[in-house]
Amino acid sequence: MANPQHLQMREDIEKYQRMAGVKSDSFRDLEAVPHWRAYETGVQHYKVDEYQEAVVKLEESLKEALLALEDCRALCEGPWEDETEEEIQPGLYEAVAAHYIQVLKCRQQCVLDIATKPGRVSATEDFIPSHFDLLQFAYNQVGNQALAAECAASYLLFYPMDESMLEKMKYYQTELGEGVSVTARENIYHYVQQSLKEKKLIYYAVEHLGGTFNDPDLWTSDELIPESQKQKRREDQEKQRLENLDVEQPEQRGPLFFEGLTITQDSRQLNGSQRVVFDRVLTDSECKDILRLAKAAGGTGDSYRGRRSPHTPHERFEGLTVLKALQLAQDGAVNWRDAKLLLQASEKSRKIVQSYFTPGKKLHFSFTHLVCRTAVEGEQDDRMDLSHPVHADNCLLDPEGKECWKEPPAYMYRDYSGILYLNDDFKGGELFFTELNAVTVTAQVRPKCGRLVAFSSGGENPHGVWAVTRGRRCAIALWYTLSQERAEQERLEAEALVKQRDMEQEKQPEDKQHQGLDDSGGTSPEPPVPKERARSTSQRHKLGSESPQQPQELRVRDEF
Numbered sequence: 001m002a003n004p005q006h007l008q009m010r011e012d013i014e015k016y017q018r019m020a021g022v023k024s025d026s027f028r029d030l031e032a033v034p035h036w037r038a039y040e041t042g043v044q045h046y047k048v049d050e051y052q053e054a055v056v057k058l059e060e061s062l063k064e065a066l067l068a069l070e071d072c073r074a075l076c077e078g079p080w081e082d083e084t085e086e087e088i089q090p091g092l093y094e095a096v097a098a099h100y101i102q103v104l105k106c107r108q109q110c111v112l113d114i115a116t117k118p119g120r121v122s123a124t125e126d127f128i129p130s131h132f133d134l135l136q137f138a139y140n141q142v143g144n145q146a147l148a149a150e151c152a153a154s155y156l157l158f159y160p161m162d163e164s165m166l167e168k169m170k171y172y173q174t175e176l177g178e179g180v181s182v183t184a185r186e187n188i189y190h191y192v193q194q195s196l197k198e199k200k201l202i203y204y205a206v207e208h209l210g211g212t213f214n215d216p217d218l219w220t221s222d223e224l225i226p227e228s229q230k231q232k233r234r235e236d237q238e239k240q241r242l243e244n245l246d247v248e249q250p251e252q253r254g255p256l257f258f259e260g261l262t263i264t265q266d267s268r269q270l271n272g273s274q275r276v277v278f279d280r281v282l283t284d285s286e287c288k289d290i291l292r293l294a295k296a297a298g299g300t301g302d303s304y305r306g307r308r309s310p311h312t313p314h315e316r317f318e319g320l321t322v323l324k325a326l327q328l329a330q331d332g333a334v335n336w337r338d339a340k341l342l343l344q345a346s347e348k349s350r351k352i353v354q355s356y357f358t359p360g361k362k363l364h365f366s367f368t369h370l371v372c373r374t375a376v377e378g379e380q381d382d383r384m385d386l387s388h389p390v391h392a393d394n395c396l397l398d399p400e401g402k403e404c405w406k407e408p409p410a411y412m413y414r415d416y417s418g419i420l421y422l423n424d425d426f427k428g429g430e431l432f433f434t435e436l437n438a439v440t441v442t443a444q445v446r447p448k449c450g451r452l453v454a455f456s457s458g459g460e461n462p463h464g465v466w467a468v469t470r471g472r473r474c475a476i477a478l479w480y481t482l483s484q485e486r487a488e489q490e491r492l493e494a495e496a497l498v499k500q501r502d503m504e505q506e507k508q509p510e511d512k513q514h515q516g517l518d519d520s521g522g523t524s525p526e527p528p529v530p531k532e533r534a535r536s537t538s539q540r541h542k543l544g545s546e547s548p549q550q551p552q553e554l555r556v557r558d559e560f
């Protein structure tokens, strides 16, 4: 349920379905929670204008959610489990106060507990109030204005100044007649009052006894929050605003300082935000060299062996990191210049993406690999699946909820993504963007040599790859982060390896070096015969021991 696209699980379920005696009701979702099941069904009905059904399900969800909330709150009154207890050694009164505050905070946090969808980590904002917003609209649609008004009044308990709801309230009141009194639901009134009293006590404690309180609700009125806490809240909001601003200003572009480079499509032409297609990032001969690297690495029998794709059984999937390529080159298994070209091509792409999306801010590599997807012959008829299911690169896409959850196991620190294509001699394999629902395709890009597609890695850019039904599609997949702490360590190791080798080459001028991306000297010769393995292996180890913060274990990572 939480991972509907998980290939292995999908296949397992299909297998179980084929077994004798297994019926559809034999499958039970052990993570299902009554209020979430009702809520999602209700929202689905609501979205397709089935308001009668929506009302039933949303009322059920509300009832179940409030019951779950009570259960959760009751469990807060357990023994005090504070590890710092011994260190502080409080007196009796302090201990009583601290315990009581802990119980109050725990009760408050229950809102997050019930508002978190099973399998998720972050809570849905305004879960309870949003029920009343949906319900007032749905009740009005089915002609029950008395209940619509009651729901609007209940919503106003949370947000008494909400202008649009106040307007609706006025409308309902006029419709019902001035003589009819409209009141909020009593249980919701009590719920809000109780919660406010708890918050008041907690804020008092925070102000006078110290500690912190992360208020789980957005609707808490400003008056309740002490000045010191308000300041913190404002700072958080400002930080959030600045972060959003970054994403909302696609027009501020930096210079593109590579000759020949063209912008083929921008966000507007790609029907979205923070998307771009560049062409002529690589020459034909550079693509050929890197493709040769992919082919040679495939033949090494090392970790680049074609495995079944993690996304589809109809394709083989091969990935090679920059460091691994250089190590293979050191071992003589692939051409050194090709491996170096992979490093240079990824650096060129990084500069382009940085200058386009984050001028003035350093973009760091988060992960890079050369990846090929090869159609498995004879298994392509009636293929319904994708080469890469629709996803976002830094959050967990939830097409039903139309949300993207920035939480583990997503690579949350990825800020921008790039894919530098190397060839077009295959069938299928176009990259496509969709809306958050993962089905409405908004733009499509056909790979070709030297084409770089770049986009922000969040929920604004869900994307997938159509099935590759013939041939082999190779690309350099690149992910970038603005966070220096998240910068890829392997990259430093790869760069150090190149530097070391370049220095060695300087001492032997007869072994001429390929100077990289602007050299149009054509496709380089075939890889040299492998050198003695023992020597290069010892070199590698030496490098690792010189730089203690770098990973000691050298391996190809699977991070896609």
Ligand SMILES: O=C(O)CCC(=O)C(=O)O
Binding pocket: 388, 393, 419, 430, 431, 463, 464, 465, 475, 477, 560
């Ligand atoms: O290869 C592509 O076009 C896209 C691949 C992708 O989206 C990914 O690896 O996350």
Ligand SMILES: [Fe+2]
Binding pocket: 391, 392, 393, 417, 463
């Ligand atoms: Fe992706």
